[in-house]
Amino acid sequence: MRALLSISDGLAAVTDAVGRLAAWLFLPMALVILYDVLQRKLLNVYPEFQQTALYQFLPSTKAQELEWHLHGFLFMLCLGFTYIRNGHVRVEFLRENFSQRRRAWIEIFGCLLFVLPYTLLVVDLSASQLVWNSFLMNEGSSATTGLPMRWIIKSSLVIGFGFLAIAALSILLRNIVFLFGPGELRSLANRYVKGDEIDDLKHEVEEELARDAAAHAEIRDRGDHRPNGRQD
Amino acid sequence: MPWYEILPIAMLLCMALFIFTGFPVALVLGGLGLAFGIIGIMVGEFRVAHFNALPLRIYAGSVENIILVAIPMFIFMGTMLEKSGIAEDLLYTLQLLTRRLPGGLAISVTLLGTILAATTGIIGASVVLLTLMALPEMLKRGYDARLATGTIASSGTLGILIPPSIMLVLMADQLSVPVGVLFIGALMPGLLLAVLYVAYIMTKAALQPEHAPPMDRGDGPTGINLSAMVIKTFIPPVFLIVLVLGSIFAGWATPTEASGIGAIGATLLALFNRRLSYAVLKDVCYRAAATNAMIFGIFVGATCFSLVFKRLGGDYLIEELINSLGVGPWGVLAMIMIVVFLLGFFLDWIEITLIVLPIFAPVIDSLDFGGHVADPAMMLPWFAVLLAVNLQTSFLTPPFGFALFYMKGAAASVKIQEIYRGIIPFVALQVIGLLLCILFPEIVTWLPARVLE
Numbered sequence: 001m002r003a004l005l006s007i008s009d010g011l012a013a014v015t016d017a018v019g020r021l022a023a024w025l026f027l028p029m030a031l032v033i034l035y036d037v038l039q040r041k042l043l044n045v046y047p048e049f050q051q052t053a054l055y056q057f058l059p060s061t062k063a064q065e066l067e068w069h070l071h072g073f074l075f076m077l078c079l080g081f082t083y084i085r086n087g088h089v090r091v092e093f094l095r096e097n098f099s100q101r102r103r104a105w106i107e108i109f110g111c112l113l114f115v116l117p118y119t120l121l122v123v124d125l126s127a128s129q130l131v132w133n134s135f136l137m138n139e140g141s142s143a144t145t146g147l148p149m150r151w152i153i154k155s156s157l158v159i160g161f162g163f164l165a166i167a168a169l170s171i172l173l174r175n176i177v178f179l180f181g182p183g184e185l186r187s188l189a190n191r192y193v194k195g196d197e198i199d200d201l202k203h204e205v206e207e208e209l210a211r212d213a214a215a216h217a218e219i220r221d222r223g224d225h226r227p228n229g230r231q232d
Numbered sequence: 233m234p235w236y237e238i239l240p241i242a243m244l245l246c247m248a249l250f251i252f253t254g255f256p257v258a259l260v261l262g263g264l265g266l267a268f269g270i271i272g273i274m275v276g277e278f279r280v281a282h283f284n285a286l287p288l289r290i291y292a293g294s295v296e297n298i299i300l301v302a303i304p305m306f307i308f309m310g311t312m313l314e315k316s317g318i319a320e321d322l323l324y325t326l327q328l329l330t331r332r333l334p335g336g337l338a339i340s341v342t343l344l345g346t347i348l349a350a351t352t353g354i355i356g357a358s359v360v361l362l363t364l365m366a367l368p369e370m371l372k373r374g375y376d377a378r379l380a381t382g383t384i385a386s387s388g389t390l391g392i393l394i395p396p397s398i399m400l401v402l403m404a405d406q407l408s409v410p411v412g413v414l415f416i417g418a419l420m421p422g423l424l425l426a427v428l429y430v431a432y433i434m435t436k437a438a439l440q441p442e443h444a445p446p447m448d449r450g451d452g453p454t455g456i457n458l459s460a461m462v463i464k465t466f467i468p469p470v471f472l473i474v475l476v477l478g479s480i481f482a483g484w485a486t487p488t489e490a491s492g493i494g495a496i497g498a499t500l501l502a503l504f505n506r507r508l509s510y511a512v513l514k515d516v517c518y519r520a521a522a523t524n525a526m527i528f529g530i531f532v533g534a535t536c537f538s539l540v541f542k543r544l545g546g547d548y549l550i551e552e553l554i555n556s557l558g559v560g561p562w563g564v565l566a567m568i569m570i571v572v573f574l575l576g577f578f579l580d581w582i583e584i585t586l587i588v589l590p591i592f593a594p595v596i597d598s599l600d601f602g603g604h605v606a607d608p609a610m611m612l613p614w615f616a617v618l619l620a621v622n623l624q625t626s627f628l629t630p631p632f633g634f635a636l637f638y639m640k641g642a643a644a645s646v647k648i649q650e651i652y653r654g655i656i657p658f659v660a661l662q663v664i665g666l667l668l669c670i671l672f673p674e675i676v677t678w679l680p681a682r683v684l685e
Contacts (some may be wrong), residue, residue, distance in 0.1 A: 023521035026308045026495070033305070033492025037485060064298055067488070071304055072295035078525035079532075087522035088256035088529055093578055095254025103254065110255040114263020118536065121266055126287040153295065157287055168259075209320070209364055 001181040004173045005189060011170035012084045015163045019081020025074040029067060036063040061145045069153045076160025080167035086192060103193040104175040111172040119165035126157040239277065240546030243268050247537070247587070257583055258526070261533030265540045278543055289539055294531050298488055299405055303398050304524045305491035309498045310352035310391075311520040313472075314361065315512050316502035319348060321465040323365055328458060335437030335444040337373060338383045339430055341366045345387025346426040349394035351472045351498075359388035359638045367646070376443035377646050378654030379436060385635040385651070386429055386658040389627040392581060393620055394422035396476055396491065398527070399581050403616045406589045407596070411487040412480055413613045414620075416680045419477075421621050421669050428661045468501050481683055527582060534586045547594055554595050561599040565615075568592055569622055569666070576626030577633075584623060610677045614669075617676045621666045628655045628662070 039060060042049050049055055058066075082088055095103065131154045133139075140148040171192055178189040243264065250260045272278025294300060313319075326340035333339055341362065362384045370380040392399050395415035404411040437444035476494040479485040485493065502508040541547070554564055575584055596615055605611045627635040630652045640648055669675050 019521060019525075020518060023517040026304065026517050026520060029301070030305060030308070030492045030495040030499075033301075033489055034496055037489045037493060067301045067492075068296055068298050071301045072291075074304055074521065075525050075528040076295070078521045079529055082522045082525040082529065083256070083259075085522055087526050088258050089526055089580075089582060090254045090256055091251045091579065091583075092254060094252050098254065106253045106255055110253070110259060110263070113267070114250075114255070115259045118259070118262035118266050121283065122262075122287060122290070122536075125284060126291075129284055130287040130291060154287075154291060156295065157291060206364060209361075 001177050001185055005177045005181070005185055008170045008173035008177070008189075011166050011173075015080040015084050015167045015170065018163055019078045019084070022074055022077035022081070025070050029070045029074065032063050032066050032070065036060055036067070039063070059145050061141070061143045062147055065141055065143075065147045069147065072153050072156045076156040077163065079160050080163035080165075083164060083167040084170065100190060100193040101179065104178045107175045107192055108172060108179075111168045111175075115168035116165060116172075119161045119168065122161040123158050123165065126154070126161070131155045131158060237545060237549065239268065239272065239275075239544045240541055240549050243537075243541055243544065243546065251583070252578075256529070258529030258533040261530065261537040261587070265533070265536035265538075268544065269540045272540065272544055277545075278540065282539070282543055286536060286539055289535050290532050293535050294528055297405070299401065299411060302396075302401050302411065302488045302491040303527060304520070305488070305495045306352070306396055306398050306401070307523050307527075308516065308520045309476075309491065309494045311516045311523070312495070312498040312502055313348075313352050315507055315516060316468070316498060317505050317507050318465070318468045318501065319344065319361060320365060322347065322469065325461055325465040329462065331446065333434065333437075334441065334446065335379075335433040336446055337366070337370055337375065338379060338433045338437070338444055341370075341383050342387040342426060342429045342433065345384075345390050346394065346423070347469050347473075349391040349422065350477060351469050351494075352391055352396070359385060359635045362388040363639050371645070374442075374445045376440075377650045379433070379443055380654070381639060381646055381651045382654035382656075382658045383429070383433060385628055385633070385639055385655055386662075387426075389624065389635050390422060390426060392627070393418055393425070393624050395419055395480075396487070396494070397620075399585060399620060399623065400616075401487065402527075402531075402585050403589065403620065406585065407593055407612050407616055409612050409616060413610075413680050413684070414616055415477070415480055415487060416683050417610075417613050417617045417676045418620055420675050420679050421617055421665065424668065424675060425621070425624065425662060425665045428665055429658065432657060432661055468505075472497050472501065483684075530582055530586050534590065537587070538590050541591075547591065550591055551595055561601050564595065564599060565601075565618075565670070568596070569618065569670075572619060572622050573625060573629075573663075576623065577629045580626050581623040584626065585619075589619070605673045605677060607677060607681065610673075610680065613680065614673050614676045618666065618669055621662065621669055625659055625662045628659050630655070 035058070039049065039055065098106070131151050134154050135151040139150040140146065141150070174189050175192060177185055178193065181189060246264055246268075247260065250264065251257050253260075266283075269278050269283060273280060323340060323344050326343050327337055330336035330340045330343070344366075345362065366384055367380055370383075371377065391397065395418055397415070397418065400414045400418055401411050403409075404414045433444070472494060475497045476490045479493065480487055480490045499508065499513075502512065538546075554567070557563065557567070559567065572584060572588065575588060597612070599611070599615075601611065605614050627633050630636055633655070636648075636651055636655065639646075639651055
């Protein structure tokens with residue numbers, strides 16, 4: 001049982017790391033959008049910008065295609081990460097009153113009957129049809145100045161659903177340990193049956209507000225200590 | 233009716249059954265799509281080859297789609313804004329400004345909710361934030377708990393209706409209408425709801441002052457100091473609103489471009505407020521990434537579900553079912569509105585927009601209301617905004633209103649019965665707002681017609 005829990009932890013750690021890495025894609029995405037807007041304005045007043053090396057490297061078509069390339073990787077690579085962090089929305093209406101054991105059973109059946117078949121089907125079909133065909137055809141953008149090699153973005157489906165399957169495997173093992181493992185492991189394995197996300201959120205916001213109050217008090221204090229304070 | 237024609241209905245029933253187990257909705261949808269595909273293959277209604285279309289549908293529907301890029305960007309912007317500290321400053325200033333009005337504190341909460349709504353497209357923790365920030369203050373001042381919780385829950389969720397809103401982006405994608413038109417069309421109905429809330433609070437406070445005692449006159453700065461404070465706290469949100477909504481309304485930027493600019497703008501605001509650090513940036517990225525993947529998880533799951541549902545004749549069946557009722561376009565409108573309202577008691581906007589809307593979309597598309605909506609091209613946007621106003625209630629209707637759920641966690645001192653009772657007048661106001669938008673489509677169509685001339 002301890003070994004199962006270690007495997008579960010290992011799978012979760014890998015999935016989580018991939019998601020944390022992908023989460024940073026927000027930043028290049030925002031910057032590429034900003035670049036696209038600015039270069040369009042710039043072209044209006046300074047048409048020669050088209051001749052610069054920067055524009056040659058990243059013309060508007062490429063920038064816009066890059067935006068949804070980044071978007072695709074961002075959400076696909078975070079599907080498993082979100083499941084590991086219990087972020088996929090659940091209908092809590094009845095679940096609130098379920099015992100932890102019943103929640104664990106539901107999670108096990110869900111992973112076995114829904115998630116694993118679904119993710120493996122998408123991984124298999126995406127790899128064998130979508131990515132492979134695109135690679136064979138050497139498919140690129142339909143626009144002449146667009147991005148080449150569509151198989152790269154298409155493989156985000158294979159990778160993303162692959163990690164969602166790994167996340168499901170991790171959660172499956174964890175809940176098996178919770179149900180059948182010895183008492184001392186159960187508290188380590190109950191991550192997906194507790195249902196106290198609201199409390200977590202509340203604590204976070206409370207800490208935040210406390211920090212704010214402290215910051216405000218500090219500013220006020222500083223004002224008071226100044227010789228002629230207040231006016232500035 | 234041959235027995236296999238009931239497969240789509242069985243599919244819907246199974247979906248209802250399994251999402252109430254509390255298993256993630258996104259994963260139930262995908263799994264059920266596959267399961268019913270296999271059942272379909274066994275009875276000869278579905279072919280193995282039909283599954284081959286699935287990866288391409290997912291890719292073309294959710295990845296290669298520049299409009300949807302706005303969703304991660306708006307989520308990032310909203311998450312960053314929560315960390316920027318502008319909400320706290322704003323609430324204090326608004327409180328000072330409204331202290332002479334009956335129910336001033338409740339009104340400032342509504343105004344804060346409205347301003348925040350115009351700067352962000354998600355509600356996330358904002359209900360929790362408002363609850364923790366304003367509720368203790370309101371109760372301390374002797375506000376009636378029902379009025380206090382009702383005000384906070386309804387104002388804190390305006391963000392999903394008032395543009396920019398990720399719900400409107402998804403609806404535009406589902407119904408193939410321009411995002412910009414929906415944004416502009418939803419503005420007046422959103423403000424209408426805010427005005428209705430304020431009118432209700434003022435009337436209630438004037439008639440029963442003991443439920444909403446005013447603030448002491450002597451508190452806080454006045455005159456020049458107050459004006460300086462107002463300017464200082466209003467600049468950041470106004471800057472963002474002009475940046476994002478202004479550029480969309482003026483036609484300078486597409487909603488996707490505006491979302492990216494807004495994300496950068498919110499980050500700069502956090503930087504100027506000295507709230508931006510590596511730890512905060514990391515936290516915002518992780519949190520926004522999880523919210524984003526949650527929404528697109530359902531999007532992708534719904535793609536799988538509806539691929540099979542349609543192959544099994546589901547949309548045809550729904551269309552036939554609705555036509556056989558023989559209730560005409562107004563009857564269909566009433567039926568869809570009531571169904572969405574009732575579903576809102578158990579589900580929230582994400583499930584309804586991504587699962588229920590695609591099922592009804594072909595029916596909605598074929599409705600004809602004669603000259604009720606002057607410009608035929610505005611029929612679909614009008615309908616979408618009606619749905620959006622309607623979905624606003626899904627946050628507030630017990631037993632599972634998103635806002636109530638969060639509030640219950642954040643406000644331990646208030647009984648859940650009080651929260652439920654406090655919400656009733658506000659849900660009634662939303663229904664009034666919805667009826668006004670149905671009877672007077674100009675509320676929705678007037679502004680887009682002016683702006684998009």
